Structure formats: C-alpha cells, structure tokens
Amino acid sequence: MAITEITEHQNEPRYIAVEGPIGAGKTSLAKRLAESMSADLVLEEVLENPFLERFYRDGQSAALPAQMFFLFARARQMEGLRQSDLFATVKISDYLFAKDNIFAELNLSADELALYQQVVASLNVDAPIPDLVIYLQASVDSLLNRIARRGIGFERAINRRYLERLTDSYARYFHAYNEGPLLIVNASDIDPINN
Secondary structure, eight states: OOHHHHHHHHHSOSEEEEEOSTTSSHHHHHHHHHHHHTOEEEOOOOTTOTTHHHHHHHGGGGHHHHHHHHHHHHHHHHHHHHHSOTTTSOEEESSOGGGHHHHHHHHSOHHHHHHHHHHHHHHTOOOOOOSEEEEEEOOHHHHHHHHHHHTOGGGGGOOHHHHHHHHHHHHHHHHSOOSSOEEEEETTSOOTTTO
C-alpha cells in the first residue's frame, strides 16, 4: 500500500453519528449509510425502553426511569465501541452519546437532574468521539408528520410544545458543538427512507 493510500485511508471517517430530534430520520439515514458503506450499525435501543410509553403518556412521572434506561443502554454500547477495534470497520450510530444530557435537562426536575448527573459521573463513560456528526434539523411540522406516518403507538402522545422545546434544545447544543466535524442537514425536505 502506498503512503498516499494509507494517508487517505486514515482520513476516512471510521465512526459517524447521526443526530437530530425525534422523527428527523436518524435511524433511516444511519441504516442507509451503513448499507452503502458496508459499516457496522449501532442503533439506539428505543423500543426496548419499558418506560418510554409511560413517559410520552404521563410525562414527568416516568422521565427519570426512561432517562436512566437510555443512559445505561447507551453507556453499554459506547463501552462496546470503545473496546472494539474502531479501525477494523466503519461504525455508524443513530445517536451521539453526549445528547443524553439534552433530554435529561429537558425532562428531569432539578433534583432528578442532580441525581442523573451523579450517576453519569460515577459511570465515567469514555465514549469515542465521532469522526463526523450529521445533525438532521427539521421543522416541528415535518417531525409531527413523520411521527404520525411511522405509526408507533406511544409516539402519538408526543405534542407540538414538547417537540418545539426539543428542537430548540438540539439547536442550542449543536450551535456550540466543537468536539469534531459537524455536518448540519436541513432534513425537513429530504426523505432518507424513500430517497
């Protein structure tokens, strides 16, 4: 292998994370990218979370257990990524570990957030930093339409106000993001599922 080939290979992204609010198309785009790049796919364990339906239905009463489930599941996946050889194959994830805090700050009370932050600190997760983060922005109307189209029963309880707050939180987070390369895509008009 020539030196230029090695240098080009080293500059290729080995770990790509796709992020955005609920309904932006994260999982669909991650699956498409993984397929086209013959990459390993790391998916968020959304449907496995036994507290999520209750959270969308009842809100605050289930926010902490839903958040803790996601924290532990994501931490376990990130530890697996850290222990695997990131250079053996490209990894595509449909979430960025650091976004866990976006939801914690949005959904937890002050006392719950303090407890959550203590747990995060004690876990000491050393999540790998993606070589590229793709942030899918989308309007609240397009998110609501996509959520309705995909027909996951408990997601029907997601209201406009919650999505407005969530998209604002994502925008603030990625406005200040400086961990690595960031590609911002307006996903209101793209359809990674069908196109």
